[in-house]
Amino acid sequence: MPKKIPTRIYLEEDEIPSCWYNLRADMKDKPDPILHPGTLKPVTQADMEMIFCREPVKQELDDTTRLIPIPEGIMDFYRAYRPSPLIRAYYLEKALGTPAEIYYKFEGTNTSGSHKLNSAGPQAYYAKEEGLSSLTTETGAGQWGTAMSMACAFFGLDLTVYMVKISSIQKPYRKALMETYGAKLIPSPSNTTESGRKILESDPDTNGSLGCAISEAVETAVKTDKCRYVLGSVLNHVLLHQSVIGLETKAALDKYGIKPDVIIGCAGGGSNLGGLIAPFMGDRIAGKSQTRFIAVEPASCPSFTRGRYAYDFGDTAKTTPLIRMRTLGNGFIPSANHAGGLRYHGMNSTLSKLYQDGYLEARAAAQTDVFDAAVKFMKVEGILPAPESSHAIMAAVDEALECKKLGEKKVILFGLTGTGYFDLSAYTAYNDKSMSDHIPTDGDLERGFASIPDIPQNK
Amino acid sequence: MPKKIPTRIYLEEDEIPSCWYNLRADMKDKPDPILHPGTLKPVTQADMEMIFCREPVKQELDDTTRLIPIPEGIMDFYRAYRPSPLIRAYYLEKALGTPAEIYYKFEGTNTSGSHKLNSAGPQAYYAKEEGLSSLTTETGAGQWGTAMSMACAFFGLDLTVYMVKISSIQKPYRKALMETYGAKLIPSPSNTTESGRKILESDPDTNGSLGCAISEAVETAVKTDKCRYVLGSVLNHVLLHQSVIGLETKAALDKYGIKPDVIIGCAGGGSNLGGLIAPFMGDRIAGKSQTRFIAVEPASCPSFTRGRYAYDFGDTAKTTPLIRMRTLGNGFIPSANHAGGLRYHGMNSTLSKLYQDGYLEARAAAQTDVFDAAVKFMKVEGILPAPESSHAIMAAVDEALECKKLGEKKVILFGLTGTGYFDLSAYTAYNDKSMSDHIPTDGDLERGFASIPDIPQNK
Numbered sequence: 002m003p004k005k006i007p008t009r010i011y012l013e014e015d016e017i018p019s020c021w022y023n024l025r026a027d028m029k030d031k032p033d034p035i036l037h038p039g040t041l042k043p044v045t046q047a048d049m050e051m052i053f054c055r056e057p058v059k060q061e062l063d064d065t066t067r068l069i070p071i072p073e074g075i076m077d078f079y080r081a082y083r084p085s086p087l088i089r090a091y092y093l094e095k096a097l098g099t100p101a102e103i104y105y106k107f108e109g110t111n112t113s114g115s116h117k118l119n120s121a122g123p124q125a126y127y128a129k130e131e132g133l134s135s136l137t138t139e140t141g142a143g144q145w146g147t148a149m150s151m152a153c154a155f156f157g158l159d160l161t162v163y164m165v166k167i168s169s170i171q172k173p174y175r176k177a178l179m180e181t182y183g184a185k186l187i188p189s190p191s192n193t194t195e196s197g198r199k200i201l202e203s204d205p206d207t208n209g210s211l212g213c214a215i216s217e218a219v220e221t222a223v224k225t226d227k228c229r230y231v232l233g234s235v236l237n238h239v240l241l242h243q244s245v246i247g248l249e250t251k252a253a254l255d256k257y258g259i260k261p262d263v264i265i266g267c268a269g270g271g272s273n274l275g276g277l278i279a280p281f282m283g284d285r286i287a288g289k290s291q292t293r294f295i296a297v298e299p300a301s302c303p304s305f306t307r308g309r310y311a312y313d314f315g316d317t318a319k320t321t322p323l324i325r326m327r328t329l330g331n332g333f334i335p336s337a338n339h340a341g342g343l344r345y346h347g348m349n350s351t352l353s354k355l356y357q358d359g360y361l362e363a364r365a366a367a368q369t370d371v372f373d374a375a376v377k378f379m380k381v382e383g384i385l386p387a388p389e390s391s392h393a394i395m396a397a398v399d400e401a402l403e404c405k406k407l408g409e410k411k412v413i414l415f416g417l418t419g420t421g422y423f424d425l426s427a428y429t430a431y432n433d434k435s436m437s438d439h440i441p442t443d444g445d446l447e448r449g450f451a452s453i454p455d456i457p458q459n460k
Numbered sequence: 461m462p463k464k465i466p467t468r469i470y471l472e473e474d475e476i477p478s479c480w481y482n483l484r485a486d487m488k489d490k491p492d493p494i495l496h497p498g499t500l501k502p503v504t505q506a507d508m509e510m511i512f513c514r515e516p517v518k519q520e521l522d523d524t525t526r527l528i529p530i531p532e533g534i535m536d537f538y539r540a541y542r543p544s545p546l547i548r549a550y551y552l553e554k555a556l557g558t559p560a561e562i563y564y565k566f567e568g569t570n571t572s573g574s575h576k577l578n579s580a581g582p583q584a585y586y587a588k589e590e591g592l593s594s595l596t597t598e599t600g601a602g603q604w605g606t607a608m609s610m611a612c613a614f615f616g617l618d619l620t621v622y623m624v625k626i627s628s629i630q631k632p633y634r635k636a637l638m639e640t641y642g643a644k645l646i647p648s649p650s651n652t653t654e655s656g657r658k659i660l661e662s663d664p665d666t667n668g669s670l671g672c673a674i675s676e677a678v679e680t681a682v683k684t685d686k687c688r689y690v691l692g693s694v695l696n697h698v699l700l701h702q703s704v705i706g707l708e709t710k711a712a713l714d715k716y717g718i719k720p721d722v723i724i725g726c727a728g729g730g731s732n733l734g735g736l737i738a739p740f741m742g743d744r745i746a747g748k749s750q751t752r753f754i755a756v757e758p759a760s761c762p763s764f765t766r767g768r769y770a771y772d773f774g775d776t777a778k779t780t781p782l783i784r785m786r787t788l789g790n791g792f793i794p795s796a797n798h799a800g801g802l803r804y805h806g807m808n809s810t811l812s813k814l815y816q817d818g819y820l821e822a823r824a825a826a827q828t829d830v831f832d833a834a835v836k837f838m839k840v841e842g843i844l845p846a847p848e849s850s851h852a853i854m855a856a857v858d859e860a861l862e863c864k865k866l867g868e869k870k871v872i873l874f875g876l877t878g879t880g881y882f883d884l885s886a887y888t889a890y891n892d893k894s895m896s897d898h899i900p901t902d903g904d905l906e907r908g909f910a911s912i913p914d915i916p917q918n919k
C-alpha cells in the first residue's frame with residue numbers, strides 16, 4: 002500500500018542537504034570557460050577575487066567536484082528557514098480536472114519572500130569568514146537586495162544596496178524592509194560613484210537601470226577596504242547554492258517513490274531553475290531518467306527562445322568578464338514588465354549549454370497569460386505567487402491540461418520561487434485590465450544583438 | 461536521551477485536530493450570557509440568526525460541549541495551509557543570552573498573513589452549507605478582510621468588505637489583494653447604506669471608523685437576501701475556531717515532553733490569545749498545571765489593564781447585543797497606533813472572565829518598545845512580525861531576560877500571529893524615529909467609560 006501523500010511534505014531538519022551538488026561535474030560537455038574581457042583568456046581566481054569573495058570564486062571555477070560540503074555556519078543559517086515545503090497541488094488538480102499529479106517546491110515561506118536567501122546566506126557567510134566588513138550589491142525587483150539585507154544582519158556585515166531609482170520610488174516598502182534589516186539603500190544612479198555621476202551628468206532625470214546599478218556596486222566594492230561585490234543570479238556558484246532546492250525536492254519525492262515526468266521553472270538569470278533541476282538533470286545525463294525540463298521565460302525578454310548563444314558581457318557598461326550564454330545582447334532594453342526578476346538579457350552558462358545540447362526545453366509566456374494562471378492558482382491553492390514564479394505556474398497548468406486532453410497521468414513538478422506581497426501594483430494593473438504584453442519586435446532584437454562583442458570566439 | 465528539538469516542529473497532516481476545544485465547557489465559573497439590548501434578557505439563537513450564520517450562533521451559545529467536531533469541508537480548507545510550525549527560538553535565545561527555552565507558534569505562513577484564516581474558513585463554509593450566497597464584513601487593519609476574501613474565493617461566495625476609509629487609502633495593497641481574491645471593497649462610510657449616508661451627511665470628509673464600518677456591514681447583511689454578517693474576533697465561536705492553534709501547539713510540545721511555564725499572546729479582541737491558550741488553560745483550571753498566562757495589549761488601548769468589567773455594546777452605534785467584558789467603553793476612541801488589529805474597546809467575554817478570576821495576567825506595552833522588540837527579533841529569527849504579534853514578542857523577551865537575571869531555565873511559549881508585509885509604513889516610522897506612544901490620559905478613559913450603558917446589570 003502506498004503511503005497517502007500529504008498536501009505539504011516537510012523533511013526533517015536533519016534531512017537538509019549537507020552538501021551542494023555541482024551539476025557541471027556530471028556534464029559530459031561542460032559550459033565554456035568565462036573569459037577575461039581584456040585578454041580573452043579564461044579568467045583566473047586572482048582576476049575574479051578583485052571583485053568577488055574568495056570561496057565563491059573557487060566554486061565558480063570548479064566544474065569537477067560533484068559534492069561541495071556546506072559549512073556548519075551556513076547550515077545554521079539554513080536551519081532558520083529550511084527545509085521548505087514540497088506541496089502537492091491537490092486543489093489545483095481538482096480545479097483543472099486533470100489526471101496529472103502536480104507538485105511544487107515553495108521557496109517563499111521566508112521573510113525575504115523568495116529562494117534568493119539560499120545564496121545570500123552563503124555569500125554573506127564567506128565574506129565574514131574571509132575577514133571582510135562590508136558588501137555591495139544591486140537590486141531591481143528587490144528580492145535579492147532583501148535577501149542580502151537579511152543575510153548581512155544575520156552574519157553582522159554592513160551592506161550597501163544600489164537600488165534602481167525608479168524601483169526605489171515605486172517600491173517604498175521593499176526599501177523599508179531592507180532598511181529595517183540595517184542595509185544602506187542608495188537610489189541608482191547616484192553621486193556616490195564615478196559611473197553614477199557620469200550618467201547623472203548626461204541624463205539628470207534618468208530612472209536608472211540594473212546595468213548602471215551593477216556598475217556602481219562593483220565600483221564601490223573595488224574602491225572600499227575589506228569590501229566585495231555579491232551577485233544573486235547568473236553565475237554558477239549561485240546555482241550551486243540553489244541546488245539545496247533540488248536536493249530537498251528529490252529527497253521528499255523519494256520518500257513517496259514519486260518520479261517527476263516533467264520539471265518546470267521560471268528563468269531570468271537561471272538561479273532557481275538551475276537549483277531545482279540540478280539533481281534530476283544529473284540523473285537524466287547519466288541515462289537514469291527521461292525527465293523533461295522546461296524553462297519558462299517572459300515573452301518580453303526571451304533569451305532562450307529568441308536569443309543567441311554567444312560570449313557577452315553581464316552588464317550594459319561592458320565591464321564584466323565574458324560569459325558564453327543565451328543572450329539578447331547586453332544592450333537589449335527589456336520592457337517594464339512586472340516580473341522584474343526575469344528582466345535580464347543573458348542566461349546562466351550551464352543552463353545555456355544544456356539548452357544547446359537538447360537537455361532543456363524553453364518556452365516564452367506573455368504577461369497577461371501569466372497573471373491569468375497566477376490568479377487561478379491563488380484562489381484555489383491559497384498562495385499569492387510572485388509574478389516571476391507565475392511563469393512556472395502557467396506552464397504547469399498548460400502541461401496538466403494537455404494531460405487531461407490526452408488522458409495521461411503524468412507527474413508534473415514546478416518551482417514556486419516566491420510570494421507577491423511587493424507586487425500588488427502588478428495585480429492591480431491586471432485587475433484593471435491595464436496590463437500589456439510587450440513582445441519585442443525583430444527590430445528590437447537586432448538592436449540588442451548588435452551589442453554582442455565582435456570577438457573571435459563569437460565567429 | 462531526549463530527542464533533539466528541531467528549530468521548526470511540524471506535525472503530520474493527519475495530526476491537525478479533528479475537533480475544536482470549547483474552553484467554556486471546562487470553566488467552573490462561566491462568562492455571563494450575552495444580552496439582547498432591548499429586553500436585557502439573554503439572546504436566543506433566533507435573535508442572533510438575524511445577523512449571523514446558524515451554526516456559528518449555535519457554537520456561540522454553547523458553553524457545555526467540550527469538543528466540537530470539525531466538518532470534513534473545513535478540514536479540507538485547513539489542509540491547504542495547516543499545520544503551522546511551532547518554532548524553537550534558538551537564535552533569539554542566543555542573542556539574549558538567556559537560559560530560558562523560547563517557543564512560538566507561527567500563524568503567518570498563509571497568504572492572508574495571520575491566524576484570522578482559522579475562523580474565516582469555517583464561517584465561509586457554514587454560510588455555503590446553509591445555502592447563503594454572500595457575506596458582508598468590515599476590516600480595519602485588513603487581516604480579517606483578507607482572510608475572508610480568501611475563504612470566500614475557496615468556498616465560492618460573494619463577499620462585500622467595508623474597509624475603514626483612511627485604511628483603504630493608506631493600505632492600497634491590502635485592498636488590491638482582497639480585490640484579486642474577488643471581494644468587493646467599499647470604503648466606509650459609503651452611500652450604499654443608511655448609516656453610511658447619515659455619517660457622510662454630517663461629516664463628508666470623515667476618515668471612517670471600525671464602528672461605522674460594522675454598522676454598514678450589518679445593515680447590508682440584514683437587508684440582502686441570502687446574506688449574513690461575519691466577525692473575526694471578540695465572539696466565542698471565533699475563539700472556538702482558533703483553538704486549532706493551541707491544540708496543534710500542545711500536540712507538538714507533547715511530542716518532546718515540553719511543558720510551558722508561561723504562555724504569552726497579544727490581545728485585541730482576543731481571538732488569537734484565546735485560541736492559543738485554550739487547552740493549556742483547561743489543564744490549569746483542572747489543577748493539572750501551574751502555567752502562567754499573559755495577555756499583552758497596547759498601552760494606547762488598554763481594556764484589560766485600565767478598563768472596566770461591564771456589559772457593553774460591541775459597536776459605537778450601540779446596535780449590537782450586550783457582552784459582559786473588560787471594556788474601555790464603546791465610545792472610547794483609540795489613537796492611531798500601528799497595531800490596528802488591537803485597536804478595539806472591548807475584550808472577549810471568556811478571556812475577560814478568566815482575567816477577573818485570576819487565571820490570566822495582563823500587561824500593556826508602549827508602541828516604541830514593541831517595535832524595539834520586533835526589530836531585534838526579525839534580525840535574528842528572520843521573520844518580519846506584524847505589529848500586533850510584536851506585543852507578544854516584547855513580553856517574551858522581557859520574561860527571558862528575567863530568567864537570565866534569576867538564572868532560571870523556564871519554558872516560554874508565545875503566539876506569533878502574523879507577518880508585517882502590509883505594515884512597512886509603521887516600520888518606516890520606527891526607523892525614522894517619528895513614532896510615538898499615545899498613552900491615554902485618565903480623562904480620555906473617563907470619557908470612554910461614560911459611554912458604557914447604564915443598565916441594572918452594570919450596577
